[in-house]
Amino acid sequence: MSELVLFKNRGKRRHISLDEYRADGGYAGLEKAVKTMTPAEVTKAVLDSGLKGRGGAGFPAGRKWGGVPADSPHPRYVVCNADEMEPGTFKDRIIINADPHLLIEGMILSAYSIGGDKGVIFIRPSYEMEAELLTIEIEEARAANLLGNNILGTDFSFDIIVHRSGGRYICGESGSQQRAIMGVRPNPIETGYRSAVRGLWDRPTIVNNVETLSNVPGIIRNGVEWFKGLSAVVGGDGNKLYPVSGMVANPDCFELPCGVTLRQIIFEHAGGMLPGKTFKAALPGGTSTTFMPEHLLDIPMDFDTLKKHNLRLGTGAVIVFDKDTCLVAATLNMMHYFARESCGWCTPCRDGLPLVLDLLERIESGTGTPEDVATLRRTVEAMEYANCAFAPGAAAPVLGLLDYFMDEVMEHITSKACPFGSHAALPWSGDSSAVITTWPGAPEGSCPGARPRPKPRRIVSCPI
Ligand SMILES: Cc1cc2nc3c(=O)[nH]c(=O)nc-3n(C[C@H](O)[C@H](O)[C@H](O)COP(=O)(O)O)c2cc1C
Ligand code: SF4
Known part of the structure; x- marks a missing residue:
């Protein structure tokens, strides 16, 4: 059994309190950093550890933090991305529920490294319990002088707020997320933009995932070699x-x-x-x-x-x-999500995804042609030219389907039906006898799955 770091306190059916966290060495990394290390040394330790961002892109955290120019203006921001709307992903939620101070300490260390003044935890609205838990634990940390002014008696000050997302997948993308926090339309910002220089309210801003930040206290407390040694592969990170x-x-x-x-x-x-x-x-x-x-x-x-x-x-x-699952139907299912969640900013994604949906629907229902398959490939390949990583991400399962499961795709076409009989079972199959579940009290003809959403909070100036 390998050493547990992030899930050390999981499974206790409750979160670890501040006292329990500290009794087990929690915040020792912070104390070591603010009392014995310079911010540049903290950045270097994270860089040397090889820690890569766990939000999806794998960008080295130390390089990101080192990208904040030393002479840049204040306030500087640390954003924790707790949006976690990637289907199948449920890791950040577990960290928050088991060990909220691991994340809070990681954020404070990140702020110390970049000279950060203000922190924002951006959290999806369905994680309301986690948002409330974090709010309470942040208050506890503040009362213990781990947050707020003059942390642990030093001249370093930093504080954190929790910000609920309006609830769209694109708000997980770091540029969109910053726009969402500022209360403007959350579409991704044009490529070439560096938030480490100009992010929230034109000030340096670092965005990191919950899991990434939660790795930092261990690195500072136990050292770079310990962290590297956790990995199963040479050059791996923890x-x-x-x-x-x-x-x-x-x-x-x-x-x-x-x-x-x-x-x-x-x-x-x-x-x-x-x-x-x-x-x-x-x-x-x-x-x-x-x-x-x-x-x-x-x-x-x-x-x-x-x-x-x-x-x-x-x-x-x-x-x-x-082997009993139709991958055309499964991919079609995913494309419904992606087409709905596109922010609509650029053409390959906004117009490409409905076309992908249509082509996959045809193939899945047995009315597709070999030309449809060729058009499908061309359309998803064009998504490389989209403005943000959303569209290439949406294209990935389709490309996998075409690269590795072409026989299955072609079987739909030659037999003019889904070989797995999946189509009739799908709620969007067009079968008027299908039972479509909507939310209680929904107007007739409402889209299944679409629910009334709480009105997003609009923040027009920095709240902290
Ligand atoms: C459409 C889209 C959704 C994303 N959603 C998330 C998310 O929910 N959580 C997350 O940490 N990163 C998400 N990302 C990645 C972020 O843009 C960013 O790379 C990440 O938060 C940086 O943190 P890291 O370096 O610690 O991984 C998403 C990216 C895209 C393109
Ligand atoms: S790729 Fe999609 S989500 Fe990203 S900017 Fe273009 S339309 Fe918006």
Whole structure:
């Protein structure tokens, strides 16, 4: 059993209090940093640790923090991305519920590194319990002089607020997220923009994922070599959280050495396939990654190795499909989500995704043609030219379907029906006799799944 760091306090059916956290060495990293290290030394430790961002892109955290110019103006912001709307991903929520101070300490250390003044935890609205828990624990930390003015008696001051998202997937993208916090339309900002220089209210801003930040206290307290040594592969960075869902016997979120293989995750930790089911493919990091078929099961699941194989680790959320599942129908399902969540800013995504949806619908219903398949490929390939990473992410499972499961796609066309009989079971199949579930009291003809949303809070100036 490898050492647990992020999930050390999981499974107690309650979160760890500030006192318990401190009794177990919590905030020792912060004390060490603010009393014995310079901000540049903290940045260097995070850089040397090789810690890569766990939000999906795998960008080195130390490099991001080092990108804030020393002479840049204040206030400087640290944003914690707790949006977690990538389908299949449920790791950040567990950290917050088990060990909220791990995240809070990580944010304070990040702020110390960049000379940050204000912190924002941006959290999805369905995580209301977690938002309330964080608010209470932030208050506890403030009362203990771990947040607020003159932290631990030094001249370093920093505070955190919790900001609820309006609830769209695109608000997880860092540029959109900053616009959402500022109360303007949350579309991604044009490429070439560096928020470490000009982010929230034109001030330096660092955005990091919950899991990324929660790794920082251990790095500062125990050192770079300890962190590197946790990994299963040379050059790997610590442990990684792998949430697993789909057709496995034991779906759960596992903290494992970074770089274990997909086979180990599925067949050792998640208990293998459900009885009577055979493995067909898995998405390695949420629905914005490509299908990995059986022959790729032994590739180490870390950012660098997957990249070498032209794959992406994404959030590390493994979604497992069995041989009885139609991957055309499964991909169509994902495209409904992506088409609905596009922010509509650029053409390849706004107009491409409805076309992808239409083409997949035709193929799945048995009315598709070989030309539709060619158009499908051209359309998803064009998504590389979109303005943000949303569209290439949406394209990933479609490309995996076409690259590895073309036989299955063509079978729909030659037999003029779904070989799995999936189509009739889908609520959007156009079968008027299908039972479509909407929310109670919904107007007739409402879109299934769409629910009235709380009005987003609009903040027009910095609240802290
Ligand atoms: C459409 C889209 C949604 C995203 N959603 C999230 C999210 O929910 N949480 C997250 O941490 N990063 C998300 N990201 C990645 C962020 O843009 C950003 O890279 C990340 O928060 C940076 O933190 P990290 O370096 O610690 O990974 C998303 C990116 C895209 C394109
Ligand atoms: S790729 Fe999609 S989500 Fe991103 S800017 Fe373009 S339309 Fe918006």
